[in-house]
Amino acid sequence: MRDEYLLAALRMAVGIDPVPGRVSADARAAFKLRLPGGIIAAPVETSRPHGARGGTLETNPSNAGSSGGRGGAPGLWAGGPRLHRFTTPDLTIDVEPVVADGRLEVAGQVSSSSEPDPGWHVEVRTAHITKTRELPRSGQFAVGGLPVGWFSVVCHRPGEPAVSTRWLHVRP
Template sequence: MMDDEYFLAAIRLATGQDPIPGHVSAAAREAFALRVPHAVTALPTGYTPARGVRGSEWPQLVRFVTDGLTFDLEVTIGDGLLDVAGQICPPPGEGCHVDVRTPHLTLTRHLAPTGHFAATGLPPGWLSVVCHRPGRAPIQTRWVRVRP
């Protein structure tokens, strides 16, 4: 059985009488600003804890895969900040770069001929990597949350 207050609140929402809270609208705008138009999303295939380290959860290894590209990321935490070492296979070639992103910070790195890159000093939390290739759609990893 539905109580009267819940029912009246539902009617107010349906008729537009109850505005969306400002913080909800702001969060939606921030999330929309993080999108990469026309990007293909690489999906995670799994997390692997570090080998040979007892009781340690670091570094974390994660692989993202999409048609034609694989992202291997190794994330470590030191002094409360994230360091990311990565490789894209096969190497996407000349003129390519990656953006290592958090919701509030983006670090752009040029890829080595082997597809390797690194970014240090990122805040913990949400993380994504975007590979930009001249003349082709960007490839982005799905956002992952990294906590110390």
């Protein structure tokens, strides 16, 4: 019997520290974040350096105004953001989250055997905010101004099931 289970039962018995309403509200709202018919890409281990963030935030016109204003600043990624890679048999999603000025920025790249067609787009989802970006031929995308915490990336392709990453957690 695990100690924390016993301690949790003891805490429940005396009724201290009930679950906050905001936590319950977020739990109820989580149901809307499911992706019926979607595919969850499998996480794979990567060796760091190369990443999706190489200049993406400032050089990709489709991302203008979306990065929170700090993309590409010298030294911003000191130590480097962590690269997360998720794959399906025909698609790879690379994701690099970083926290800047207390907000979450997510850069990434969708790779497949064919270049993204018009209509491909990604959603970067958090519990409360979802931001959408059309995918350029490079497959690169960047989104800023998100709340820190949990997020996932979903790639939509016309006529194909949506492909999502696992939920990732980022805090400063």
